[in-house]
Amino acid sequence: MTRASEPSRRTVLAAAVAVAAAGAAGPAAAATPTRPAKAPGGLVDNRAWTSYSDWRAGAARGTRALSGARPGIVVATPAGTTDYTDPHTQKTAAWEYATWTSPVHRLTVPATEVIASWNARTPAGTWLQIELTGTYSDGTNTPWYVMGRWASGDQDIRRTSVDDQSDGRSTVWTDTFAVDDAASGLRLVSCRLRLTLYRTPGTDLTPTVWRAGVMGSDVPDRFTVPATTPGLAGELSVPRYSQEIHAGQYPQYDNGGEAWCSPTSSQMIIEYWGRRPTAEQLAWVDPAYQDPQVCHAARFTYDYQYDGCGNWPFNAAYAATYKDLQGVVTRLGSLTDLETLIAAGIPAITSQSFLKTELTGAGYGTSGHLMTVIGFTADGDVIANDPASPSDDAVRRVYNRREFENIWLRTKRYNASGKVVSGTGGVCYLYFPAHASARQRKALAAVGVR
Incomplete structure (x- = not known):
């Protein structure tokens, strides 16, 4: 982000305006809740999928888990082929794809915000889409939200966030899922990720994903925070x-x-x-x-x-x-x-x-x-x-x-x-x-x- 005085384009923890819902649709996968991690200070919960057992626990459609020193997932047999029109180049191309959907993660901190992270290799001719869905504290569900369309290079697609994603209760602001009205008490109590791995049709190319995770948080509104005592220098x-x-x-x-x-x-x-x-x-x-x-x-x-x-x-x-x-x-x-x-x-x-x-x-x-x-x-x-x-x-x-x-x-x-x-x-x-x-x-x- 810039240090200039322009208005921030990321409007998190602020009342959001409802915009037309544009969550990406996709197949739901049956899953069981994962064990939550301890949240430091009771405000933040991190969950990452990194181990071979983590990748095996997800729902795979055309992907397979890799073991070894750095476990991950790759395309095995594609689930299908689809066209993608890049909104920044207007180029339409066909891509083979395979998906991996995480188990449901029960947030130790019912969250007002969630940010996804991922670590991957995408050789030329491949790319990834990362999506998030979740369940609200009232038992209803969010749509599938696109949290990023990403490649390490820029020769195949333009890496991009996706605007105008909302269901009238939550909104994705560039890279952050946010409950629109935190004061209402509505929270996200569970979530899962879906990774879609794309490759050029007819090749054996594949992305490799080593880490995928979510960070849920419920940081209260505050203009000041308590001071801490200096510790290690x-x-x-x-x-x-x-x-x-x-x-x-x-x-x-x-x-x-x-x-x-x-x-x-x-x-x-x-x-x-x-x-x-x-x-x-x-x-x-x-x-x-x-x-x-x-x-x-x-x-x-x-x-x-x-x-x-x-x-x-x-x-x-x-x-x-x-x-x-x-x-x-x-x-x-x-x-x-x-x-x-x-x-x-x-x-x-x-x-x-x-x-x-x-x-x-x-x-x-x-x-x-x-x-x-x-x-x-x-x-x-x-x-x-x-x-x-x-x-x-x-x-x-x-x-x-x-x-x-x-x-x-x-x-x-x-x-x-x-x-x-x-x-x-x-x-x-x-x-x-x-x-x-x-x-x-x-x-x-x-x-x-x-």
């Missing part, structure tokens, strides 16, 4: 990249670098874990441009419907295209959670909105901005790689603990016009190895991610 050595030095570059991707906070932050953490694009992958970038991998990240996180690089799950999915990395979108409950992760060597990308006067030293205000938390000072202040900086050298910042915690965790705020608008309520991206260390797994579990 320390700083991780994370590469520093500025989005601002890319201003004007490749304007077809959300007007260029000034809006590239999300992919720039993603690239920092991808490289922290020792991964980066190859010279061949970067060959399309103008050789005169500094940090070409940031341009690459912008291109391959770009959502053609949202018209930006700030689609949260698309960034996590991009990170997971690098060898043996996982990416998830979740919500954390406090800076103590971030301290736990940093102590285990896991940096995090946080999403926040604020006025210029609300974050000392930032020098700007924003309707939505991503930055990378890399550590904490001895006094508990936040050390962040903030891509909204004039140079790579200037990216490292130290922000006041109390100010940072509040702007990140609140769900309501006042904008520059004095209007009440939404905050993200602790949204962050976590990228970590597919084969994490015991210490890393313990830290992730402590914040509800497995």
